[in-house]
Amino acid sequence: MSDCCASNPKATTQACPQCGTTCKSVEMRTLYHQVKFPENQGIISDSYYFCPSKDCATAYFSIAGNNIPKQQLTTYQDIQNDKLCYCFDIDAADYLAALSTNNAETIKRFVMLRTKSGECACELRNPSGQCCLVRFKQLEKV
Numbered sequence: 001m002s003d004c005c006a007s008n009p010k011a012t013t014q015a016c017p018q019c020g021t022t023c024k025s026v027e028m029r030t031l032y033h034q035v036k037f038p039e040n041q042g043i044i045s046d047s048y049y050f051c052p053s054k055d056c057a058t059a060y061f062s063i064a065g066n067n068i069p070k071q072q073l074t075t076y077q078d079i080q081n082d083k084l085c086y087c088f089d090i091d092a093a094d095y096l097a098a099l100s101t102n103n104a105e106t107i108k109r110f111v112m113l114r115t116k117s118g119e120c121a122c123e124l125r126n127p128s129g130q131c132c133l134v135r136f137k138q139l140e141k142v
Helices: 028-034 076-080 092-100 104-116 133-140
Strands: 013-015 022-026 048-050 058-062 067-069 083-085
Touching (some): 022 028, 028 048, 028 058, 083 092, 092 133, 104 133
Antiparallel strands (some): 013 022, 022 048, 048 058, 058 067
């Protein structure tokens, strides 16, 4: 069962060396699934952080200076298109439109049920390695 929405006590933060955005740590397995072949074969094991800024070219970086650009990610286009939920292919624009027509609760409930049933894989599909439910809440405040 996936436990992607449980808080991660090991998560740490660092500022992105390129844009200064606060970035959360990610597990190595997230990188191996996110970085395109053959680049994923050359990833150096280290403690990495994901930069969530759409405008920043850096996807992952480490304190030791290892840097992986967003263009090397399988989800690069999804990041540019503001993907909200990588597991169930929901864009932020779709959710915002549903919010404006009072239909968002159905979408959110679907994702929550699938997540509770262990049918998501945020730690692999989402380049941040984080659960998307926090982003749903952020969009609801907009």
